[in-house]
Amino acid sequence: MKPGGFVRAMMLAGFLFLWLPILLLMGFAFSADRIPFQWGGFSLRWFGVLAANERLLEAAWLSLCIAAASATLAVLAGGGIAVALARFGPFRGRAIFGALAGAPLVLPEVVIGLSLLLLFVALEGLIGWPAGRGALTILLAHAGFGAAYVAVVVQARLAEAENSLEEAAMDLGATPLVAFRTITLPLIAPALVAGWLLAFTLSLDDVVIASFVSGPAGTTLPIALFSMLRLGLTPEVNALGALVVLVLGSMLALALWLLGRRQG
């Protein structure tokens, strides 16, 4: 049913509402004026200021490393959880397993952050590890909730691929392990990559959980940004925004393209 004029207008208005602030943010990154969101002629100086901001660069590098590592861990955990839920059939405790797997998706961030911090404190008290809080605890925390998102993506992929494929493989002489390696894994590969990108982005974006579980040396980019925004706004933020949109935008495009390709 073709949408009417009102609906079309609302759709455009919606997209405009979503994109205008972002486009303005990006656009004013090229403004020479030191007051953010004011046009003072074309200039790239704020990208230069950004490049010279050691603190921010360090935080950005830390965030990227943590994001990559936690995404990888999340894929390993989430992938396995998804295969178990989608292909193992009924097993003891499956209901609890599934509930725990999905919990991070619905719990509020402050609750996740607080509870994970308490976990790390308790672990430190009991076994001495993790020693203090910083990059490692942020990594574990991000992997923890990243896995839940990966599990959803991979489960969706497994659900649409018929499960008799693994049985057919076994019938033809493959042991379950070989069937997994030759059939299941290639089938979920695009979903694993998409899941990795998703977990990576979520990690890169998180400020609440990281704030709870971090320590003196663990200042991630979002944490640094949050402090900056609390105090005020500088055009460096615009420059950062422009860069991030371009980088994350291309990663998202990649993920969607991968998923869309396998749909055939």
Added chain:
Amino acid sequence: MLSATALEKRFGAVRALAGLDLTINPGEFFALLGGSGSGKSTLLRVLAGFEAPDAGTLTLDGQDLLPVPPWARPINMMFQSYALFPHMSVGDNIAYGLKRAGVAAEERRNRIMAALDLVGLQGMEARRPQQLSGGQKQRVALARSLVMRPRVLLLDEPMAALDAGLRERTGLELRALQRKTGAAFIMVTHDQQEALALADRIAVLDAGRVAQIGPPQEVYARPATRFVARFLGAANVLEGRMQDGVFESAEVGGVIASGLPADTIAIALRAEQIRLTSADEAPRITGILEDAAFRGDDWLTIIRLPGGASLRVVHDTAPPAQGSLVGLLWEAGAVVPLFA
């Protein structure tokens, strides 16, 4: 060769297999016929090794098959959905089992080509499953299983996904393949036409056990139970019992059989073995013609007997008008006594 005894399988409260016995001979085309819930799919999965029975035995040439996992059994299965691996070409699909068995590349190539030849898909080895039609997918699935040279091939409703026009021809091709390869084919189906036309022997399954087993003509002509009589060819089944040498049935309202064994509890009479005549030509019994439907080849009529029962009768020309009194005739041997 393949022998199953007293197989039991429960899923929760449902008893899918309830003491099932079966023997398959080498090189025979065997049909497992039954409705949904009859246990036929469960039986197939037990034979393939994907389900373990709760009780019972399963042997192949005398060796216990139950502890053997699916990937080690000389039995292959063609899945109802074909289960072709979407990320592999047709050639790689067929090669899969050979690779697992460690067959050398040279021999693999030869056997794949031979398999494609066998199913009539020469030159298709580079295609992907997504590019194939339903019939072609089925052939690839067949080739993939047959290339393994199994002793037994299990087929799960092989024709279910095909168009009606394709089914008959495919069925005959399937049997030709079976004769050619010499493997035993065990085909699960709910379509009795298929089973009767293709099989050397049929087993009719009812609620998890075998109701009757035997060559198609025998099972069709002499059904052992009411269920089999109704399931195969929708025979008329009339309840009653033997009294003083004649079959007494309230729903018939007259005598229609005699000299049957004393423990007969019902009789089966096939629609195509009853003849319609006029009421005064010494029929065995008379009735009122309730309804008639033209079927192209013949007419199906419904005749109401004095006792209230309705009989299906096939007539080769246009029958008398609705409501007419008609007579029914049949050969003495057409009445099949049922004891279950």
Added chain:
Amino acid sequence: MSRAILLAPFWVWLLTLVAAPVLILVLMAFATPAEGVPPFTLGLRFAAFAMLVEDFYYAEALLAALRLAATTAGLCLLIAYPMALGMAGLRPGWRLPLLALLMLPFWTGFLLRIGAWIGLLRDEGLVNHLLRGFGITDAPLALLYTEGAMLAGMVHAYLPFAVLPIFTALIRLDPALLEAAADLGARPARVFFSITLPLTLPAAAAGFLLVFIPAAGEFVIPELLGPPEAQVIGRVLWQEFFQNRDWPLAAALALVLLALLILPIRWFQRLGASA
């Protein structure tokens, strides 16, 4: 059973990273705050819960959070539904690009988008600059640090989540149903209200909950865009933890928030299961 061995590492993962934290949260709610590091001693103390019940401040924080979440979710739905309708009505070739366009803002960095709003709404921001430039106002309007700014930021952040389920339901809708209704004499508006709307209601509910549940615990947006008086539960929890160093109270707050959200979460999971 080798199944159990394969599952074991994942059980460890889930129990350690999901189950244990929640259990420890419960333990902490009964602990006693103390000086030192870490700032608590374990025990059985009900004072934290008592404070929640006695001091109206906390109940108000919960109510404020629920109100904000409901308003955000409601506004999101109002905008999301027409958006989804528009997107679903276009040719299928448009769907993937539009979805990308919809989700990309989500991935451009939460904080950066808030930064954009700050840039737009602050006293020296773009909106005020334009207003003064066009002579509409003389003095800058206090747009930032208001309920309005907070709401704008919330809706901006959560809108894509409300659109997705409705969009998915709309494209799955069997067009034959709409044609059947038209065949039976219904005009387009009638078809929408009697067929499309009722059938996509579960998806709309899912969209509402997908916004409501996380928004109830929101901290960052109220903190950066909202007025100081907007003491929603997320903010209060943060303050109790970071400023007052009262870990047991923060834990108690977290548990209460969880308890409040259990019903919406269960509802959401049931909607997902039946979809």
